[in-house]
Amino acid sequence: MEKQKRKTTLKEFMNRDNTVGYVFAAPFIIGFCALTLVPMALSLFYSFCSYQVGKPAEWIGLSNFIGLFRDSTFLNSLKVTIQYVIIGVPLKLVFALLIAMLLTKPTKAQGLYRAIYYIPSLIGGSVAVALVWKQLFGSRGPIVKAIKAMGATGFNFFGSDTWAFVPLVLCNAWQFGSSMLIFASGLKQIPKDYYEAASIDGAGAWKKFCYITLPSLSPIILFNLLMQLISGFMTFTQAQIITQGGPNHATEYVSLYIFNQGFAYARMGYACAASWVMLIIMAAVTGVVFKTSKTWVFYENED
Amino acid sequence: MKLKKVMALTMAGMMALSLAACGGEAASTESSQSTASKEESKEASAAPAESSAEAPAEESEYPDYSGETLSIMWWGSDTRHERTVKVIEMYEELTGIDIEYEYLDGSAYWTSFQAKMAANELPDVFQMGNNWLTYYDTIYPLNDYIADGTIDTTNISDAMLATTTNQANGDITGISNGTNARCFAYNPAIFDEAGVPYPTDNWTWDEFADACRKITEKTGNPAITTLEWETVTYSTVTQWKEGYNFFAMDGSDFAFNGDTEPLVYIMGLLTDLMKEGCIGDWGIQNEIGTNIEADWIAYGDAAMVMLSSNQFTALSKVAAESGIELELATFPRVKADGQSGMVVRSSQQLSIYSGSEKKDIAANFLNFWVNSVEANKILNCERGVSISSEVLSALQADSELTDETTAKIYAFIDKVGSFPDAANSSPAEPAAAEEIKNALKQTYYQGLTSGKFSSAQEAADGFWAEAQEIWKNY
Known part of the structure; x- marks a missing residue:
């Protein structure tokens, strides 16, 4: 037996479950190493360097990080990003849950509706949608015209540092499709008996929602919340295309700040440091959400 | 880190898209030329051929570069892309060279430029703005080519050359695509x-x-x-x-x-x-x-x-x-x-990449670019008022090329130039x-x-x- 094991033929080796698994996963593993792991390691290294594209990197220790926390533009970008996440993420989740609940009402056209509502997410991150929103909320767009018709002369979303983020948040909320689908599948898994039992006990729709739907859905809410938090922190396209961070840095989110430092001013080391700070903040926020989740997430199989 | 990953992916995706778009564009123009309008292209190619037959001296200006390639990159609007591609095709016709070109809009250009610069993959010839000091290491000075006549500057005044010269050391960083104000x-x-x-x-x-x-x-x-x-x-x-x-x-x-x-x-x-x-x-x-x-x-x-x-x-x-x-x-x-x-000032310029292995060919192209009357009839000062006096007077003499709007620009540049x-x-x-x-x-x-x-x-x-x-x- 022992001898036979050592002399595995190539054919046998190739047919092992593990080998097959790795071969099939190879495209991802290679991609992950080449496009994520190596760039990550490099960016960690560069974050301690003064590095201009095209010039050799020079080790400067923690100077980039110290500089970042003295940079009022960076601190402001952290502030507006957090503001965006705090307003944008709950809005999107509520919206997604609402639509998901409407769509789980069994109708014949359910599949069609779902597909239609999912389309914005497919095209959502694209430049084209950002351009459409730019027109829609722009100074000559229908929305501003309607607001002006109601008497607000000179009003313009993107011209005001208080209002500029609103269209961006709405654009994000509009791309609720993937969260909606996840919610919808979660809703389907809630046993019907719960609702029937509640009805017999005389619970109304609101009570059913609060005491059955929300607790049963809490693992899914946690998942969606985490995904949206992460994507919220990484918001880039809309800000870059629609407002370019303006006015008065009101929509200069961290990713846009990093992009500008890295690509507009060729300050790669500094940009890398900023993205690591961002990573740490995101990890911390995600960690906190995980920690608190024990108190509000309900798992059925827990006893 | 996710952020960086996504950014890297987006960048890569954008680049791939823009490349694909450019490739598609180039292919479609070529195929449309080869199929739909063969007659036209024959006529178009006949015209320069005739003129070079009349003036054999000119033919030697454009050596045979069959089998060679050259890469070019620029930014601008659609009008500019159309005209530039036509001029590139004209040069390909004259020398038999194969030119790979890429064009982008103004903001995407610099992102792409920096990425290429980091990878040492800049094209042989690229459009450069007045920000050339930032990218100084990538630029090959043209002084030698101008001194030996590869780039003919007889019709270009010193003042015009000065618009693209580094005042600190005399390096000529490129050939201006035209002046503007x-x-x-x-x-x-x-x-x-x-x-x-x-x-x-x-x-x-x-x-x-x-x-x-x-x-x-x-x-x-x-x-x-x-x-x-x-x-x-x-x-x-x-x-x-x-x-x-x-x-x-x-x-x-x-x-x-x-x-x-x-x-x-x-x-x-x-x-x-x-x-x-x-x-x-x-x-x-x-x-x-x-x-x-x-x-x-x-x-x-x-x-x-x-x-x-x-x-x-x-x-x-x-x-x-x-x-x-x-x-x-x-x-x-x-x-x-x-x-x-x-x-x-110089609106923008064409510069030669310092790492290019085809600097001689690139210099020949720049000469064609700035001095060829035929080429500039197509470009028609869209990038700025031509710096070659010969080209400019040929354009001004042609009322079809110099319409009322263009005449206003010429007059305006003259006026500003006359301010003390x-x-x-x-x-x-x-x-x-x-x-x-x-x-x-x-x-x-x-x-x-x-x-x-x-x-x-x-x-x-x-x-x-x-x-x-x-x-x-x-």
């Missing part, structure tokens, strides 16, 4: 309607402010939508006192003794006008951005716009569709009898210029309009302090 365009009809006199050659900022207020009162729209904030600010510094410049001509320092008076003057004046609704708010500024064809003036809603003189062609074309005829005006001055603050203080060269843009420019607009102008700074003096002091701080980083 920053200026204002205005719609006389709206000035008439509001009862405001037209801008004169030495109108002042006070007259400008007055005109803006009267026009906005009449039309209810901003009199002028977009401004190039750093340009108006820096030119005010130049106007303030003889010898003042925001950046020194060789880009080595600031050149206004840290005198914040002109900054306070112009920042106060412009933000007041914006608050009164006479200048488009920041949203409008951003929406229109560099897309001059989208400016309100083209639709009769705004009375003025600030632009580069070579953009006047594209703008007039769109405006003409709404029956609007536009005129060019100089910058307003601080004092009517003071400095103009205007400059005739308009040096015939542009200052080299220091590497810090881009960041200083963004700080000026995004932090100080926008901060002043939003009330973050209590006075123009506070904003100007803050800006000057930050500009010096940024300078130290480069």
Whole structure:
């Protein structure tokens, strides 16, 4: 037996479950190493360097990080990003849950509706949608015209540092499709008996929602919340295309700040440091959400 | 890290997309030429062949490069892409070379340029702006090629060559694609309607402010939508006192003794006008951005716009569709009898990549680019007024190529060139210029309009302090 094991033929080796698994996963593993792991390691290294594209990197220790926390533009970008996440993420989740609940009402056209509502997410991150929103909320767009018709002369979303983020948040909320689908599948898994039992006990729709739907859905809410938090922190396209961070840095989110430092001013080391700070903040926020989740997430199989 | 990953992926995706788009474009133009309009292309190729047969001396100018390749990259609008591709095809026809080209819009260009620079994969020839000091290491100086006549400069004046020369060491960094001047365009009809006199050659900022207020009162729209904030600010510094410049001509320092008076003057004046609704708010500024064809003036809603003189062609074309005829005006001055603050400069240039293995071929292409009358009949000064006197007079002689709009540009550039203080060269843009420019607009102008700074003096002091701080980083 022992001898036979050592002399595995190539054919046998190739047919092992593990080998097959790795071969099939190879495209991802290679991609992950080449496009994520190596760039990550490099960016960690560069974050301690003064590095201009095209010039050799020079080790400067923690100077980039110290500089970042003295940079009022960076601190402001952290502030507006957090503001965006705090307003944008709950809005999107509520919206997604609402639509998901409407769509789980069994109708014949359910599949069609779902597909239609999912389309914005497919095209959502694209430049084209950002351009459409730019027109829609722009100074000559229908929305501003309607607001002006109601008497607000000179009003313009993107011209005001208080209002500029609103269209961006709405654009994000509009791309609720993937969260909606996840919610919808979660809703389907809630046993019907719960609702029937509640009805017999005389619970109304609101009570059913609060005491059955929300607790049963809490693992899914946690998942969606985490995904949206992460994507919220990484918001880039809309800000870059629609407002370019303006006015008065009101929509200069961290990713846009990093992009500008890295690509507009060729300050790669500094940009890398900023993205690591961002990573740490995101990890911390995600960690906190995980920690608190024990108190509000309900798992059925827990006893 | 996710962020970086996504960014890297987005960048890669964008690049792939743009490459695919360009590839598709090139393929489709080629295939359409080879199938749909074979006759036409035969005719087109016959024309240069005939002319070279008449003048055999010219044929030797274009050696046989069959089997060779050359890569080129530029930025611009659709009109520019069309014309440039035609000229590239003409050169391919003459030399048998195969040219790979890539074009992007202005903002995507620099992102792509930096990525290529980092990977040492820049094309042999690339379009470069007045920011060449930032990318100095990538540029191969043309001095030798000009000295040995590979690039013929007999019809190019020294002043024109100086527009792309590094004043510090004499390196010629590229061949200018043409000259332009920053200026204002205005719609006389709206000035008439509001009862405001037209801008004169030495109108002042006070007259400008007055005109803006009267026009906005009449039309209810901003009199002028977009401004190039750093340009108006820096030119005010130049106007303030003889010898003042925001950046020194060789880009080595600031050149206004840290005198914040002109900054306070112009920042106060412009933000007041914006608050009164006479200048488009920041949203409008951003929406229109560099897309001059989208400016309100083209639709009769705004009375003025600030632009580069070579953009006047594209703008007039769109405006003409709404029956609007536009005129060019100089910058307003601080004092009517003071400095103009205007400059005739190289709009952009073609440069040779320092790492290119085909510098000789690239130099030959540059020679064709700047001196060939046939090629420039296609380009027709879309990038700026041709620097070759021979080419320019050939274009001006042809009434089909020099229509009324183009004639206005030629006349305007002549006029600005005749101002005593308009040096015939542009200052080299220091590497810090881009960041200083963004700080000026995004932090100080926008901060002043939003009330973050209590006075123009506070904003100007803050800006000057930050500009010096940024300078130290480069």
